[in-house]
Amino acid sequence: MVTTIHSELFENLRMELRRGSLIIAVLAQLRTEHYGYALRKALADRGMEIEESTLYPLLRRLESQGLLVSEWREEDKRNKRFYRLSENGALILKELLEEWQSMNSSLNRIV
Amino acid sequence: MDLLERYLQAVRTYLPKRQQDDIIKELSENLRAQIEDREAEAGHSLSEDELAAILQRHGHPLLVASRYRQARHLIGATLFPFYWFVMKIILAIVGFGYAVAALVLIAQGKPILEVLGALFSFIGAVLPTFAWVTIVFAVLDIGNSKFRLLEKFTKETNDKFDARELPPLRTDSKLPDAKPIPRTKTIFELFFNVAFVLWWVRVGPIRRLVLLMTLGPAGLSNRIPFQLGPVWHTLFVPVIMLSLAAIGQQIVTLIHPYWISFYSAARLIVNGCSLILFYFVIRASELLVLVPGTADAANFSEPLRIVNLTLHYSMMLAAVITFFESLKAIRRLIRGRRVPAMSHAI
Numbered sequence: 013m014v015t016t017i018h019s020e021l022f023e024n025l026r027m028e029l030r031r032g033s034l035i036i037a038v039l040a041q042l043r044t045e046h047y048g049y050a051l052r053k054a055l056a057d058r059g060m061e062i063e064e065s066t067l068y069p070l071l072r073r074l075e076s077q078g079l080l081v082s083e084w085r086e087e088d089k090r091n092k093r094f095y096r097l098s099e100n101g102a103l104i105l106k107e108l109l110e111e112w113q114s115m116n117s118s119l120n121r122i123v
Numbered sequence: 124m125d126l127l128e129r130y131l132q133a134v135r136t137y138l139p140k141r142q143q144d145d146i147i148k149e150l151s152e153n154l155r156a157q158i159e160d161r162e163a164e165a166g167h168s169l170s171e172d173e174l175a176a177i178l179q180r181h182g183h184p185l186l187v188a189s190r191y192r193q194a195r196h197l198i199g200a201t202l203f204p205f206y207w208f209v210m211k212i213i214l215a216i217v218g219f220g221y222a223v224a225a226l227v228l229i230a231q232g233k234p235i236l237e238v239l240g241a242l243f244s245f246i247g248a249v250l251p252t253f254a255w256v257t258i259v260f261a262v263l264d265i266g267n268s269k270f271r272l273l274e275k276f277t278k279e280t281n282d283k284f285d286a287r288e289l290p291p292l293r294t295d296s297k298l299p300d301a302k303p304i305p306r307t308k309t310i311f312e313l314f315f316n317v318a319f320v321l322w323w324v325r326v327g328p329i330r331r332l333v334l335l336m337t338l339g340p341a342g343l344s345n346r347i348p349f350q351l352g353p354v355w356h357t358l359f360v361p362v363i364m365l366s367l368a369a370i371g372q373q374i375v376t377l378i379h380p381y382w383i384s385f386y387s388a389a390r391l392i393v394n395g396c397s398l399i400l401f402y403f404v405i406r407a408s409e410l411l412v413l414v415p416g417t418a419d420a421a422n423f424s425e426p427l428r429i430v431n432l433t434l435h436y437s438m439m440l441a442a443v444i445t446f447f448e449s450l451k452a453i454r455r456l457i458r459g460r461r462v463p464a465m466s467h468a469i
Contacts, residue, residue, distance in 0.1 A: 048153040065182040069190040
């Protein structure tokens, strides 16, 4: 019982910690254009696994927030929606990276 | 690929109508790319089981679709504290109205069931009140999310906030042990005390009250030939005086919930006096007696003995509870005096 509560708590905290980091990873990866599945593979190759059911809605949300732009284009005889970082997204990513680095170095000093 | 089409169809069902085509088209392409990728790795077309495994990993259609929907709430986190604050005030006002109505009924000498009915109808009034306040705030929340009114208001309020204008610390709140007496508790006590006094004064022969308490509704029937023993008539006025004293203390506590020392001292006095009254009640040989001239008195002697015994034990239990309440009040008083001395020592 205690173990279950412990693991549930850990899982909740881990998800909270991951949520912000995932956005930074997605934005950073989309400095180069990708479509959904290719982006997921690219992130997984770099050690950042994301479930499809999390990534695809996230892409749409980031686009609706103006951080990404997308266009439908044909590739390998298939129509795919390609996403890339918008100008505004690039500015936000720069600020987020600075914030993340500052937090990281603070945490390193603390722990 | 029939399985994929069926999966997409299932996801589509749960998506918002306006986005269905767009989302399904994109999801379809992503899943197809993943399937082709897997086929290239395996060197053959995927079997139905392998395809099913991919879709299973992708997630249940309902869950997948839900991720595309924006999180919805009736009242958002920004507005919720205001909502809860208003809800508590309105429910308190409604509750007060019903409590007053019940007291009026008691003062009019209405039957207990009618009074209880009036009190319980409060529960019936709570639900619509709850619903209306919630609806109003849900509408406000929609307006707020569109026009960001609260954000502007809270920003302005925050800009104007100056910590130096906060009220000084309450004297008692410096004591770590001195928590305020909850107002809801005091309101309940006050209501029951006022109701009791009205009843005690109003119920013509007091016997009706005690008979009702001991025998239930049957006690109000004229066929029961019991009446109160002489001790109750002796204690009639002291009981009223004691209840009025308790009401006075409760009114003061309601206004000043931080006056812990006053609360404890007043409770101690009232409880002490109550114990004296209990002493006389418990010592009395018969709390109920037979009405003089009862024709078949012998038939009622055994029921009367049982009722008197029950009453005696009830009074003893009430006295024990009052005694422990008095001890609590004494402990509170002593702690209240000790804590400042300790804090000086530290």
